[in-house]
Amino acid sequence: MRADARKNRDHLLAAASTAITEQGVDVSLRDIARRADVGLATLLRHFPTREALLDALLRTGFDELTAKAGELQAAGPPEDALVSWLRDCVAWTTEYRGVTALMAAAIEDTESALHASCVTLRAAGAQLLTRAQAAGTARGDIDGADVFALVAMLAWLGDQPSLAPRADHLFDVVASAILTDTQGGGARPVIAHS
The missing domain is CATH 1.10.10.60 (Homeodomain-like)
Incomplete structure (x- = not known):
């Protein structure tokens, strides 16, 4: 070009x-x-088309989040990597109003221009989750599809004016429900972000 x-x-x-x-x-x-x-x-x-524009715009963000997952996987404890990536995904997804519905539809529609990027993003989150599960710091009864759905759910909260003030607190609640306490076997508290 x-x-x-x-x-x-x-x-x-x-x-x-x-x-x-x-x-x-x-x-x-x-x-x-x-x-x-x-x-x-x-x-x-x-x-x-609108989808071509959205694909070009969103693919860059998806690719950055996928790369970020790889970087986090190589550095630090698996549970911290997973929570950090989740937080970044939710923040990015919240930035673009209405993108959660678009992502949910694209993951199911193999003909969508966004499908491949969404599948790759979901796989990146699944790898972080699997690593945390292997370390015993994340619940074993969830998978990459659940993580992708949780990102969409948490981003949707941030998109709702009446719920947005609670979004950070609810992120911490959800993140602590994903993680396990390696000493006591229960939910692990998440340190709030700054």
Whole structure:
């Protein structure tokens, strides 16, 4: 891709990111084009469908979260890696209003442009969970699909104005329910983030 085309594409993605953060994934393509100060035809030349635009925008975040899982897996205790990754996933997913429903649909729809990225992201979380389970620090009765669903659930909480103030507390409750206390066999408290 030529440098000017890449610059235009990045500019459109930045405008889309802002619009989706403010208005959600159902924001009109016209509004995104207006924010980017281009015509709708220009936007559609780069991204012929809404899903193509969302795929380009969200795939970068999915790929970063997947890479982060790999980095965390190599550093520190498995339970800390799992909780840190969960927190990052929830924070990123909450940033884009309405993306949880999109992710849940994409994971089931093999034809979705987002399917592969969602499957890879779920697998990254499953690897962190499996590592924590092998260390005896995470419950054995959950799997990667459960972790993916918990990310969606916790992100949804942050997306609800009346529940958003409780989101951090509820994250800690859920995270401590996933982890086990290696000394006492019960739930392990999660240290609140700063």
